[in-house]
Amino acid sequence: MTELGRILMVEDDPNDVELTLTALAEYNLANEVVVTRDGAEALDYLFCRGNFATRTSENPAVLLLDLKLPKVDGLQVLRQVKSDEKLRVIPVVVLTSSREERDMVASYRLGVNAYVVKPVDFHEFVNAIKELGIFWAVINQPPPGSVRKKGLT
């Protein structure tokens, strides 16, 4: 029995959502995944407003963030998270298609905790997601005030 941290995934592409959830499910990490489909929704969730006004206020254990998002893009989400007193402690993993150096530089400047380029090969993709999920949701000790629940290994 291990504690499993809640994962907040920000991803606009339904296929990517499905493939990521499938990969996480393979390792029983999918139970506590919240999916938001654009930057604005992700911020609503994080700041407990709009549709998420009534949720319990704990932070997710990790934020998986795509960069190219409708409405508010990933870098803006990252900037707001890292400049908020309460949210800045959330580990943020950028999970993106882009290998662009300037995105990488911008993300690290804003204080991202990890930057992962989604591999085209599905096995590599599953492996990457699995390792991310296990590391951030299981192994990593998230900051106090994050949601953890008992999960299966």
Add this chain to the structure above:
Amino acid sequence: MTGMAKPDASSQGWTAVVLKYGLAVVSVALALALALVAQSQALQKVEFPLLMMAVAVTVWYAGLGPGIVAVALSGVGFNYFFTQPLYTLYIEPVDRPVFVVFLLFGLVIASFGARRRRIERELLQAREELQAEVAERTQQASLLDLTHDTIFVRGMDDVITYWNRGAEELYGWTARDAIGQHAHQLLQTVFPKPMEAIHGELLAAGRWEGELDKRKADGTPVAVASRWSLRRDEQQQPLAILETNNDVTERKRREEDIRQLNEDLEKRTSELQATNKELEAFAYSISHDLRAPLRHVAGYTELLHKNTAAQLDDRSRRYMTLILEAAKRMGTLIDDLLAFSRIGRAETRKTTVSLDALVKEALHETRPETEGRQVAWTVGALPDVYGDRSMLKLALVNLISNAVKFTRTRPKAEIEIGHADGKDEETVVFIRDNGVGFDMRYADKLFGVFQRLHQAEAFEGTGIGLATVQRIIHRHGGRVWADGIVEGGATFYFSVPKSWWEPRS
């Protein structure tokens, strides 16, 4: 000896003096002789006018000094020969006033003669000076005509009074046409500011400079750099304006051309920048949007394979494998293409780079490719070059891994890296292998994007490696080329200009 060479001037001077005073003595002696002869012929009282004549002649021809001598001699002679007692120099008191009058009269004649001589001399001198000045002026005027600069003089009423040959050449009006004409009307001058302002400046400073537009006799417009100088008379009243013009039409045209070229260049630069931005956005979009569907194709195919593998026949399973391989290959292509485009866009950061160290690193990076193979490496000493370290390393990695790849069919691969004797101004590096080589007929295709000279089954690759090498070397201002023989190995060369060398301090 020196007395012989020198004497002319002084001896002539002396001769002249002797002649002058000699004239005094001779003319007085002659007058006395004539008077004595006349006296013997019983002609009375002619000695006085004769002696005065001798004085006058002496003064006239020999000047004041000899004149006074003549007066003195006449006095003595007169006293000796013609006043009582005769043949003595004693003068009786009765005769003294006559003698004094005689002397005074002689002196008056002498001084008149002298003054006349002086006036004559001054007149002569003034005439000579005048002639000299006329000659000089004439010479100056013709000198002004010699210059190609345009020079003309106009009065304060702007009527032209002088017009040199340069002006004739520039404007096409002859001096005869121009003199007497109103300068600004004749040349249709366009002033950059009101005439009053220019004249104010001219009167205050005595000069004015500016660019003016004028017209030639045939109507052709001409731009001139114009300089005006004011001439004043003795009362400081403005008298005339000397205007010098230089034709700057050609210079102005060139300036305009340069300005136009700069403008075009700026426009083109901004167009290029816009294109570059677009390309960047395009590459960014490819990087994001093209890879996602590819991932999905691969992902879902994989899931399909996993869920249905048991029910599928061999052929269907093979199709799935092919789909996966195709997707993976496309992924690699996109990645390579993006890397290639990044090299074109990235800033180069140049430093002094040790090629020795760079080759070592590149060999280390390509080691996995040589696993299980026999490769004989020959690496010569390489110089330092000035360039972008990471780009040059990528070029070396690509070339080395190329050599490794195309020697795969050899039982023992031989790869040599060294630097060749190039032209003085560049460092030439080569990578030689004993691999499958290539047909020189297709050498121009080697460095093209997606160009491949071998079957995809024989040697894997996207056909972007050498294109990347070329782009990197071109960005350094160098060249790439290759030698090869089918089944006889290949040598790839690249050069980096030495002018970019910076000696290590």
